[in-house]
Amino acid sequence: MLIVDTLSYKTISANKNTVNKEWVVVDAKGEVLGRLASQIAKIIRGKHKPDFTPHVDCGDNVIVINADKIKLTGDKMTDKVYVRHTGYPGGQRFQTPRELLSKHPERVIEKAVKGMLPKSRLGRQLFTNLFVYASAEHPHQAQQPKEIKF
Numbered sequence: 001m002l003i004v005d006t007l008s009y010k011t012i013s014a015n016k017n018t019v020n021k022e023w024v025v026v027d028a029k030g031e032v033l034g035r036l037a038s039q040i041a042k043i044i045r046g047k048h049k050p051d052f053t054p055h056v057d058c059g060d061n062v063i064v065i066n067a068d069k070i071k072l073t074g075d076k077m078t079d080k081v082y083v084r085h086t087g088y089p090g091g092q093r094f095q096t097p098r099e100l101l102s103k104h105p106e107r108v109i110e111k112a113v114k115g116m117l118p119k120s121r122l123g124r125q126l127f128t129n130l131f132v133y134a135s136a137e138h139p140h141q142a143q144q145p146k147e148i149k150f
Helices: 033-045 097-103 105-114 121-127
Strands: 023-027 061-065 082-085 092-095 130-132 146-148
Touching (some): 023 033, 033 121, 092 097, 097 105, 105 121, 105 130
Parallel strands (some): 023 146, 061 130
16 A cells, blocks of 8 residues: 655645736627627636636636627527616616617627626626727737637
């Protein structure tokens, strides 16, 4: 029987100082909303990295371009409903993705990704790593983001 005095491996737990955050660009042109949002949420959370730690913001910063060219399958463009409340009595408001895309196309992707992040302080902090733009232009060239395809 072999007895080992020390461990030959260590479990690496990332923290705020040791995390390596990168910048990535995702083109939403012609992509299906839910499938794209789940991939983005995984990158923002950091689950694609070998040193993923559940309680630390170890994901990358994600820039999404062409948000106005996103696709929804089936009749979701007209049948899906986003519900919000103004805070006043009888203040429930309803919006379809078509109405939201015409006014604020970036919010459709933001809502989808936010719903896939943890509902906690960490989730709210992770959401600040998402940058969505309706056109192909973005102001983050200085960060030298790398483009990824799904």
